[in-house]
Amino acid sequence: MDELRRIDLNLLLTLHALLAEKHVTRAALRLHKSQPAVSHGLAQLRAHFDDPLLVRRDGQMALTPRALSLIEPLAEALGTLNGLLAAQQFDPAAAQRRFRLTLSDYSARLILPPLVRYVRRHAPGIDLAVSQASRDAMLAQLVDGEVDVALGIFPDRPDTIHVQDLFAEEFISLADKSTLPPKGGLTLDEFLRRPHVKLALRPDSHDEIERALGELGLQRHIAVALPHWSAAVELIAGTDLILTAASRTSGAMASHKALRRFKPPFALPSFSYQQAWHARRDDDPGHRWLRDAIFACSQPGGG
Template identity: 65%
Template sequence: MDELRRIDLNLLLALHALLTEKHVTRAALRLHKSQPAVSHSLAQLREHFNDPLLVRKQGKLELTTRGNALLQPLSEALTNLNTLLGTPQFDPLHAQRRFRLSLSDYAARLVMPDLMRYARQHAPGFDFAISQASRDAMLVQLADGELDLALGIFPELPQDIRVETLFEEDFICLADKATIREKGSLSLEEWLARPHVMLALKPDANDEIERALAAKGLKRRIAVTLPHWSAAVELLPGTDLVLTIARRAVGPVRSFRDLRQFAPPRQLQLPKMAYQQAWHARKDRDPALAWLRQVLMNGCNPL
């Protein structure tokens, strides 16, 4: 306990905000303090830890080795302390909390409308900050304490990341009606011969479709790569492009009168996907996050 006597515990809250945000102004906004006050706290913390903690590189603040080593145990300690000091009975109707979630526009369309309607009625003090990132980036942000919850497909998980499956999803194909046989589909050869739209946050991503093709020694031509699920469908009318996409991402195909939906070639054997919510083990005892996970689970009924 001697080390605790040597530091103002409020400085630990400032340290967590600085290490998480990597930005003095954003940390000040998060703490509801002035920027000079947070800069002063950073100076005190640097003196206490005998380390700069954050250093400027190419115009941005980055964590030092010491700062990076402090982030996870500090997040765990503050979460445990908050649970200890909090009220024993969690009441979402009167609780206040800001959740940081990462999910694609596909997931946002699926879960956010129902979540907002439910939360505004049953937890009006809860706020939600939504970001979008790649699968790998989401896992890093969960580990670093920058996210409370991430939604996506996580075939490989690092230690201390927990997941729950919200629903299973499968693939469908979409193309302009004029380029597809009446009530038909495409053979594997025809499918491979067509130019494709690929949904990915960065080019050359290795998604479930690419892995299925690689396993059979096949390759398709990617004519367009983009990260926007909703915009991808709009590219198809009047072209020979094919989009292979998660079924729930499309909604009613009758909304797209120029398009035809069909199954991917059977030879591809595209697997069903387990769409999951992921969080870090340090938040297992967070009652507000447990409430949110259950609300999402209840809202994701199978089609």
């Protein structure tokens, strides 16, 4: 406890913002404080830890090794303190809180609309801040305490990240029906001869489809790679392109009479779409309410 007496606990919030932003001005904006106040806080933190924490390197600010070592334990400590100080009963109708979600274009289309309606109906004082990131970045943000919940597929994750299955999914392929046989789909050779649309935040990422083809010693030609699920469906009509994606993608086909779905001509595993959070949030009543709301809104007729 002696160390706690030596530091103003508000400085820990300043430290958390500086570690996340790596920039004094952005940290000040995040904390709703003036830049001089955050600069003064940084000076106090440097004295306390006997380390510069934030240094200029190659024209930009970077964290020192000591600062990097503080990221995870600080996030865990602040999460624990927040849970300790939070009211044990959570009244959604009276709550004033902001939750940070990270999710893909896919879940933004499927889950976010019913979730927003649910929140506005049951907890109008709760705000949602939504961002988009790659799977690896989502996990890093959860570990660092940057987001509260991530939606996606998380087969490989740290032990500190907990997940809940929301619904089962499978892959289907979509193409303009004029480029397909009158009945059925394509053979594997025909499939590989065609150009493809790939859904990914990073065009060079190696996703489940590439891995399945790679195990067969095969690869497809990616003519268009983009991160936008809704836009991908719009690209298919009137072209020879093929889109292979989660089956619920085909819900956007209602306005595209020219499209037809078919089964990919090679084995692709089914998967569970999930919500993920850090273990430090398990006992937070408000966070539990949010997770329950997300689960309910992901079910048929939910929200």
